Amino acid sequence: MVIEQVSVFVENKKGALKDTLGILAEAGMDLRAISIADTSDFGILRMIVPDADATLELFKSKGVTASKTxxxxxxxxxxxxxxxxxxxxxxxxxxxxxxxxxxxxxxxxxxxxxxxxxxxxxxxxxxxxxxxxxxxxxxxxxx
Amino acid sequence: MWQADIETMGRGAIRALQEERFQNAWKHIWDNAPAQRKLLLDAGVEQNGIRSLDDVHTLPFTDKKAFTKHYPFGLFAVPQGDVVRLHSTSGTTSKPSMGGYTAGDMQHWKDLVARFCAMAGVTKNDTAHIAFGFGMFTGGFGLNYGLEHMGVRVLPMGSGQTEKQLMMMRDMGSTVLVATPSYALYLSEAVREAGVKGDLKLRVGLFGGEGHTPEMAAQIEESLGIVATSNYGLCELGGPGLSGECLERGGMHIAEDHYWCEIIDPDTGKVLPEGETGELVVTPLTREALPLIRYRTKDITKLTYEPCACGRTHARMSPTLGRSDDMLIIRGVNVFPSQIESVLIRQEHIGPHYMLLVRREGVMDTLEVQVELTDGSVLESFQLLEKIRETIREQIRNILGLTVKVTLVAPQTVERFMGKARRIIDERGK
Missing domain, CATH: 3.30.2130.10 (VC0802-like)
Incomplete structure (x- = not known):
C-alpha cells in the first residue's frame, strides 16, 4: 500500500521556493509533509499532499517540472x-x-x-x- | 528548378559568365562608387591592375566598418533616385548597415529567392507561412517577393502572437514555414503544447536569418513533421538568396552567377584551398545599387565544387558554423555556440533552449551552460540529475577540450527569441 509523493524541481535562487508553494496556495491546496534536498544550483522539493494527481496536474499546467512517485x-x-x-x-x-x-x-x-x-x-x-x-x-x- | 539553364550550367560556362559580370561590376565601382574607389586607391590598387577574377584575391577587403563609416549611402553606386528599396541590419552595436536595391536588383532578388525555394521542393501549389519579421530585415520581404514570384500563396504573418500563428497555420492549411530556426523551434514547442500537430499540413521549412546545426534541424523536423532546409544571405549583399539548400541536403548551393565566393583564414586574410573551413568572403557580380569588393561575411563555412546529385552545378557551402563575431575565445579555445548546441540538442530530459554565460573569475574564463530540465521523471534521483550534467559536461569536453559548468534551470526560464537568437551573455570585462 504505497503513498504517492509529488516531487518538484526548484532552482536554488531567491524566491523560487516561495513561488513554487505559491502555486499551491493560490489553488487552495494543502500540504501534509514536505522535505527539500538541495545542491548548490537546485533543489528537489518532495511533498505529501491530499490529492497527488491533482497537485501534479496543477504543477504541470504551470510549466513546472514535477513528477509523482x-x-x-x-x-x-x-x-x-x-x-x-x-x-x-x-x-x-x-x-x-x-x-x-x-x-x-x-x-x-x-x-x-x-x-x-x-x-x-x-x-x-x-x-x-x-x-x-x-x-x-x-x-x-x-x- | 526555377532557372534550370543557369542552375545546371557547366563549370566552364559559369566561370565565363562570372568573368564577364565581374568586369562590369569592377568598372561600375570605379565609375560610380567614389567612396569605394577611394578605398581601392588608398590601398594602392589601380583599375587596370586587375585583369580577371584570378586577381581578386589581391584586393583589399570590405567589412562592416566600411558600412558604418560611410553610413548611410556612402558605398552606393547609383543616384538615390535609382534606389527603389532600402533595408538594413539590426544595428544593435553600431549604426546599421544600409542595403539598397535598384529596380533591376529587385528582379534578381525575386529570382534568387525563388531559386532556393524551388530547390527545397516548394511549388506554386504551396501555401507559405512567413514568420520572419517584416520591416528593415531583408528576410520577410525577400521571401515574400520570391515566393509570390513563383505563384505560391503567401501569408505575411511576421513573428509574435503565437496563438494566432497556430490558428492561421491550421486554418489556411499552410504547407511551408518560413522562420529563423530559433523561432521555428519555439513554434514547434507551441504546436506540441497546443496538441495541434495533427491539424497542420506543413511539409517544408525554409529557415534562415541565422545558422543552425543539423541536430537542431532534425529536432524541428521531428516535432513539426517537415523537411527543414536552410538558406543564407546578408543584408549587405542583397539579403536571402545568396545560397540555399536542395533536397540532397549536402550544403547550400551558391548563386554563383551573381556572387564570387572565397574562403579565407580569418586571422591572416589568406585564401584557403577548396574544402577548408574559414570565413566566407563575397564579391557580388550583378548588384547595381551596392556593388562591393570582397565583403567579409564573418560567417565560418567551407565550399565544395563537387557535382550534386540534384543536378545543379553551382558550388555548395556547408551550414555556417557560426559567425566569427559569435565565436568566443575561452581560455584560449575557440568556441562556437553551435558546437555546444549540437551536444545539447541530442540530450534527453532537457529542453532545446539554452543560454551561455561567460565570466572571468580571477584570471580564469568560465563558461556556464544553462539548460532547462523538462522531464519530471528524473527527479527521484540526484544521481540521475548529476548524470545528466556530467554527460553534457563530458560531451562538451570531448568536442571543445574545455570544462564547462552545466546548470539545470526551470522550464520556460531561458529566453525565447522571435528573430535571431542571442544565446550568449559575456560578462568579461564588465
Whole structure:
C-alpha cells in the first residue's frame, strides 16, 4: 500500500521556493509533509499532499517540472529509538533507503516516516512482518 | 528548378559568365562608387591592375566598418533616385548597415529567392507561412517577393502572437514555414503544447536569418513533421538568396552567377584551398545599387565544387558554423555556440533552449551552460540529475577540450527569441 509523493524541481535562487508553494496556495491546496534536498544550483522539493494527481496536474499546467512517485510510509510511536528499529529492520533485509523524511501530526500520538526504497512491496512485507504499521493513502489524506 | 539553364550550367560556362559580370561590376565601382574607389586607391590598387577574377584575391577587403563609416549611402553606386528599396541590419552595436536595391536588383532578388525555394521542393501549389519579421530585415520581404514570384500563396504573418500563428497555420492549411530556426523551434514547442500537430499540413521549412546545426534541424523536423532546409544571405549583399539548400541536403548551393565566393583564414586574410573551413568572403557580380569588393561575411563555412546529385552545378557551402563575431575565445579555445548546441540538442530530459554565460573569475574564463530540465521523471534521483550534467559536461569536453559548468534551470526560464537568437551573455570585462 504505497503513498504517492509529488516531487518538484526548484532552482536554488531567491524566491523560487516561495513561488513554487505559491502555486499551491493560490489553488487552495494543502500540504501534509514536505522535505527539500538541495545542491548548490537546485533543489528537489518532495511533498505529501491530499490529492497527488491533482497537485501534479496543477504543477504541470504551470510549466513546472514535477513528477509523482510511489513511496512507503511507516507509522511509528513518537518515542526514542522507534525510527532506529524501522531502519534496523530494513537494513537486516538488505534494503537501502534512497532518502527519508519524517513528520508528526496533531491528530494522534504517532510519528510518520516516508521512505524511498527501490522495491516498495518487498520493503512493506519486511516491515509488516517485523510488526511495524504501514501508512495507508487514507492516513495520508486524513492527516 | 526555377532557372534550370543557369542552375545546371557547366563549370566552364559559369566561370565565363562570372568573368564577364565581374568586369562590369569592377568598372561600375570605379565609375560610380567614389567612396569605394577611394578605398581601392588608398590601398594602392589601380583599375587596370586587375585583369580577371584570378586577381581578386589581391584586393583589399570590405567589412562592416566600411558600412558604418560611410553610413548611410556612402558605398552606393547609383543616384538615390535609382534606389527603389532600402533595408538594413539590426544595428544593435553600431549604426546599421544600409542595403539598397535598384529596380533591376529587385528582379534578381525575386529570382534568387525563388531559386532556393524551388530547390527545397516548394511549388506554386504551396501555401507559405512567413514568420520572419517584416520591416528593415531583408528576410520577410525577400521571401515574400520570391515566393509570390513563383505563384505560391503567401501569408505575411511576421513573428509574435503565437496563438494566432497556430490558428492561421491550421486554418489556411499552410504547407511551408518560413522562420529563423530559433523561432521555428519555439513554434514547434507551441504546436506540441497546443496538441495541434495533427491539424497542420506543413511539409517544408525554409529557415534562415541565422545558422543552425543539423541536430537542431532534425529536432524541428521531428516535432513539426517537415523537411527543414536552410538558406543564407546578408543584408549587405542583397539579403536571402545568396545560397540555399536542395533536397540532397549536402550544403547550400551558391548563386554563383551573381556572387564570387572565397574562403579565407580569418586571422591572416589568406585564401584557403577548396574544402577548408574559414570565413566566407563575397564579391557580388550583378548588384547595381551596392556593388562591393570582397565583403567579409564573418560567417565560418567551407565550399565544395563537387557535382550534386540534384543536378545543379553551382558550388555548395556547408551550414555556417557560426559567425566569427559569435565565436568566443575561452581560455584560449575557440568556441562556437553551435558546437555546444549540437551536444545539447541530442540530450534527453532537457529542453532545446539554452543560454551561455561567460565570466572571468580571477584570471580564469568560465563558461556556464544553462539548460532547462523538462522531464519530471528524473527527479527521484540526484544521481540521475548529476548524470545528466556530467554527460553534457563530458560531451562538451570531448568536442571543445574545455570544462564547462552545466546548470539545470526551470522550464520556460531561458529566453525565447522571435528573430535571431542571442544565446550568449559575456560578462568579461564588465
Amino acid at each position: 510511489a513511496v512507503t510510509g511507516c507509522k511509528l510511536p513518537d518515542e526514542p529509538g522507534a525510527l532506529h528499529k524501522v531502519l534496523s529492520t530494513l537494513c537486516e533485509a538488505g534494503i537501502s533507503v534512497e532518502y527519508i523524511y519524517a513528520f508528526i501530526t496533531r491528530r494522534n500520538e504517532d510519528a510518520y516516516v516516508i521512505l524511498r526504497v527501490e522495491d516498495n512491496v518487498f520493503a512493506q512485507y519486511v516491515l509488516k512482518s517485523a510488526g511495524h504499521t504501514i501508512m495507508t493513502p487514507g492516513d495520508a489524506a486524513g492527516l
